[in-house]
Amino acid sequence: MREALGGKAFVRAEGTGRSVKPGRGWGETRGVDSGGMSITELGRTGGSSVLDGGIEPAVRAQGLVKAFGEHRAVDGIDLEVRPGEIFGVLGPNGAGKTTTLRMLATLLKIDAGRAEIFGVDVAGNPHVIRQLVGVTGQYASVDEHLTARENLWLFSRLQGIAAPRARRIATELLGQFGLEEAADKPIAQFSGGMRRRLDLAASLITRPPLIFLDEPTTGLDPRTRGQMWDTIRGLVADGCTLLLTTQYLDEADQLADRVAVIDHGRKVAEGTPDELKTAVGNSTLQLLLAEPDEVPVAAEVVRRVLGSEPVLSPEQGRLNVPLDQADLAADVLIALRTAGVSISSVSVAKPSLDEVFLALTGHETDASGKDGGNGTEESR
Amino acid sequence: MSTTIAPGREAVRAADRVTAARRRVSIGETIAQTLTMAWRAVKKMRRNPEQFFDVALQPILFTAMFAYIFGGAIAGDVESYLPLMIPGILAQTVLTTCMVTGTQLREDMEKGVFDRFKSLPIARIAPLAGPMVADLLRYTIAATLTFGMGLVMGYRPGGGAGGVLAAILLAIFTGWSLAWIFTWIGTIARSAQAVQGISMMILFPLTFLSNAFVPVDTLPDWLAAFVRINPVSHLVTAARDLANSALVSSEVAWTLLACVVVIVIFAPLSVRSYKRHM
Secondary structure (H helix, E strand, C coil), X not given: CHHHHHHHHHHHHHHHCCCCCCCCCCXXXXXCCCCCCHHHHCXXXXXXXXXXXXXXXXXXXXXEEEEXXXXXXXXXXXXXXXXXXXXXXXXXXXXXXXXHHXXXXXXXXXXXXXXXXXXXXXXXXXXXXXXXXXXXXXXXXXXXXXXXXXXXHHHHHHCCCCHXXXXXXXXXXXXXXXXXXXXXXXXXXXXXXXXXXXXXXXXXXXXXXXXXXXXXXXXXXXHHHHHHHHHHHHHHHCCCEEEEEECCHHHHHHHCCEEEEEECCEEEEEXXXXXXXXXXXXXXEEEEECCHHHHHHHHHHHHHHHCCCCEEEHHHCEEEEEECCCCHHHHHHHXXXXXXXXXXXXXXXXXXXXXXXXXXXXXXCCCCCXXXXXXXXXXX | CCCCCCCCCCCCCHHHHHHHCCCCCCHHHHHHHHHHHHHHHHHHHHHCCCHHHHHHHHHHHHHHHHHHHHHHHHHCCHXXXXXXXXXXXXXXXXXXXXXXXXXXXXXXXXXCHHXXXXXXXXXXXXXXXXXXXXXXXXXXXXXXXXXXXXXXXXXXXCCHHHHHHHXXXXXXXXXXXXXXXXXXXXXXXXXXXXXXXXXHHHHHHHHHCCCCCCCHXXXXXXXXXXXXXXXXXXXXXXXXXXXXXXXXXXXXXHHHHHHHHHHHHHHHHHHHHHXXXX
């Protein structure tokens, strides 16, 4: 297979603009220089042509339903994930995100509806689906009693990889995810971030074309979270398709090419993060004046140009100006210069996904706790 | 090995993966995966030596304790009690050991790693069968230590090395067979503690309402009736015959038959209830 597909190497190398060292065995399959989390530096190749010409969607789900007794945790969800993209499923606690993912990963029976992964029916071919999908759960699903290296070895061997190769894969993945130093320590001594990284590494052993990430950064500190985001972006550069769930709006905004917003087991919106924001509201022009004293003057200019009232923070020299259209910002800026008001910084902000969510579902997100629905969702 | 991994520097190609994917798990793969899971179970045992406490301490402790407490009362003195008691301790130890199988399976199923096993393209039976293979090691340790302790205390088995070895093998097989009962409990109980509780309720009557420590004719009739049909009694008698006089009695056949019946009933039950979790 290696020889047959060798010619496709240009795809990733080209997109990333990084040199890929040839002929080092398994490791350079990811187009990564040795050491650290350098996978994270890879750019995105983007576009479905990287994969298989975009013939089959990576995920196609129609009318998915999962009921736990009376409670319909997932109530008719349609999804279509294109090959090579990061697709975000965004929703508050208990919205049905995890349940949807578990159905697609063959971990839960699909009660109604139909799901295909790369054109393969999920319900009819669970064994095939399990070879196509790597699952990284909400809680790190690695063996606490084994070391990091032993975990990777175990999961490699279970998937029929011969011993010498399994050893090599373990070493490579540990290097890639910055776990070499801790490789032979028990998992019990691992931090949350390290467990997540190991968990993700374990999902990548066979380089599955589709990876499910269930709330990959829940409970991680901001720095570790940023590292995880970089790692996730790197995976797509490698040709993978990613389906991730999150209750963090900024995470969906940061990572996802497209987002489906889910609430009470139903999809309430879908689109790019930008489309969702645009659909909901206007832009805001944020001005920071060089001289805080000039705030009243600037406010008067804004009223004259736009006929609308800015939100003032005089002590900081700040004005927030609501805009119907983003290009009206230019008119305001020109008028301010004519009036001799100097500006130290200017930005046009779109509404946050928090505001999007509020507008779409009528209630705010609760990103504080765990996905509360999952406990009951998994009950037998 | 087939094409689970597409090596080389090319990007992941989904269409090729779909074509290369295997439809089902072969017998060979199932065995390999079971052995890998057994490797995991052995690693876990070595990492948590306290798991060996019951296996290691129980034979030593119980042999010494029971010999000195009951020896005089039942057989006149400790020396003459040993041939009667050692096979009894053997049966009791092996049973205690196989009870742990169910508890640990339940604990395993509650762990996050079980989710990964479920999501991998492996035989559904492998995570269940692997630990059972690994437990053979525990039965062997328990059985060997029991006889070792007996020898230290002055037990000289008349059946010789061959007889003792046969008794040990029979005990290991019985332990493995009866473990299916506890495995089944492990798959249906709500928690590991529940498994432990239920298992103890089964274990105590089975071991103490047998001929393991006392001759049956000292018991009241109604109790003797139960003791005679208890499979543990058959194991104990068979092991006595083997170890003390190298005699392969009909008790061996009864023991094996009981084991087969247990396997035939509880193995399918376990697998079925286990698959519901997978």
